[in-house]
Amino acid sequence: MISTLFGGVDLYLPDDVNIQIQSSNFLGGVDLHKRENKIENTKVIYLNARCIFGGINIK
Structure with a gap:
């Protein structure tokens, strides 16, 4: 779980x-930059995010 409040996370x-x-946002959000989920990948990260006046950038 990642939570942001008046800030951000890279x-x-x-x-x-x-x-x-899975995210819950209020004047913020989660950005997924140029990533494609590939079927042959076996590793999966499940991210539960909460963003309030902030954001999460996934690179």
């Missing part, structure tokens, strides 16, 4: 990891 992941995001 999350860097390797290319061989898939990510599934």
Whole structure:
């Protein structure tokens, strides 16, 4: 779980990891930059995010 309040988080992941995001946002959000989930990847990260006046950047 990642929570932001008046700030932000940069999350860097390797290319061989898939990510599934569930988020609850209020004047903020989660940005997924140029990532594609690939079927052959077996590693999965489940992200539960809460953003209030802030954001999460996934690169």
